[in-house]
Amino acid sequence: MTFYHQQVQYLQQNLYPKDYLLTQIIRSKKFIDNNYANNINLDDIADKAFFSKFHFIRLFKRYYGVTPHQYLIRVRVAGAKKLLQSGMSISDVCYEIGFESVPSFTKLFKTITGTTPLACQLKSAIKSNFE
Amino acid sequence: MKIKLTSVMVNDQEKALKFYTEILGFVKKTEIPMGEHKWLTVVSKEEQDGVELVLEPLGFAPAKIYQRELFNAGIPATAFNVDDINKEYERLTSLGVTFSMKPTQMGPVTLAVFDDTCGNNLQIFQV
Numbered sequence: 227m228t229f230y231h232q233q234v235q236y237l238q239q240n241l242y243p244k245d246y247l248l249t250q251i252i253r254s255k256k257f258i259d260n261n262y263a264n265n266i267n268l269d270d271i272a273d274k275a276f277f278s279k280f281h282f283i284r285l286f287k288r289y290y291g292v293t294p295h296q297y298l299i300r301v302r303v304a305g306a307k308k309l310l311q312s313g314m315s316i317s318d319v320c321y322e323i324g325f326e327s328v329p330s331f332t333k334l335f336k337t338i339t340g341t342t343p344l345a346c347q348l349k350s351a352i353k354s355n356f357e
Numbered sequence: 358m359k360i361k362l363t364s365v366m367v368n369d370q371e372k373a374l375k376f377y378t379e380i381l382g383f384v385k386k387t388e389i390p391m392g393e394h395k396w397l398t399v400v401s402k403e404e405q406d407g408v409e410l411v412l413e414p415l416g417f418a419p420a421k422i423y424q425r426e427l428f429n430a431g432i433p434a435t436a437f438n439v440d441d442i443n444k445e446y447e448r449l450t451s452l453g454v455t456f457s458m459k460p461t462q463m464g465p466v467t468l469a470v471f472d473d474t475c476g477n478n479l480q481i482f483q484v
Contacts, residue, residue, distance in 0.1 A: 228431020230478075231458045234468060242464045252465055289465045353406070 250275040251289050262301040263324045303338045311350040316343045364411035365434045367475035373412045424476050431457045433480035442467045442483035
């Protein structure tokens with residue numbers, strides 16, 4: 227076994243000793259991945275994972291480095307980016323992906339990607355015209 | 358300032374190009390002859406406008422020692438994200454790729470490490 231493999235095993239045993247907690251948190255993340263466009267309620271996810279809301283948020287952040295809400299926003303923005311690049315209008319993308327208003331969608335999109343939805347869409351359109 | 362490139366040092370650029378394209382499935386993006394070596398980059402097939410990976414010639418002797426020691430310790434030179442690590446492990450194994458670490462869970466990620474045949478370990482990971 228290599229040094230690296232030993233280190234991976236050491237971290238697994240020492241940082242993630244409780245398999246059932248890890249399984250529940252991974253399941254929660256997958257739930258967000260599969261349902262991000264719907265009206266997801268984090269309380270519901272915490273309930274399904276048998277955690278209190280605060281325990282759930284704390285564990286999720288420990289395992290993934292972001293809170294479930296921050297993760298949900300990231301996944302939604304990634305989904306929005308794909309739809310924008312496919313040519314869908316900004317307002318259609320906004321509601322399709324589960325955001326409540328175009329201004330809040332635009333603001334979050336810019337915060338996470340560094341560019342506006344319009345700029346993203348224009349860049350994609352220009353690129354496809356040259357291909 | 359934008360991150361457009363990352364690199365791995367390879368001991369044979371031709372061999373590396375073959376491995377990174379034919380085995381891993383990347384696509385050659387740029388190839389510019391530069392004397393003994395070349396400027397050689399590949400990109401992911403799914404993100405061809407994404408970050409380019411430079412297959413950089415290893416011509417600096419001390420770097421060879423560094424690379425060899427990392428390799429012997431099983432430490433990956435870089436890592437690539439995959440959707441299904443077990444499927445990718447099976448695919449690469451069937452193509453003759455040698456793994457020093459089979460898919461192994463570490464918290465919320467699963468990791469595997471293999472030999473790129475050009476002096477490096479590479480890691481694939483699924484989150």
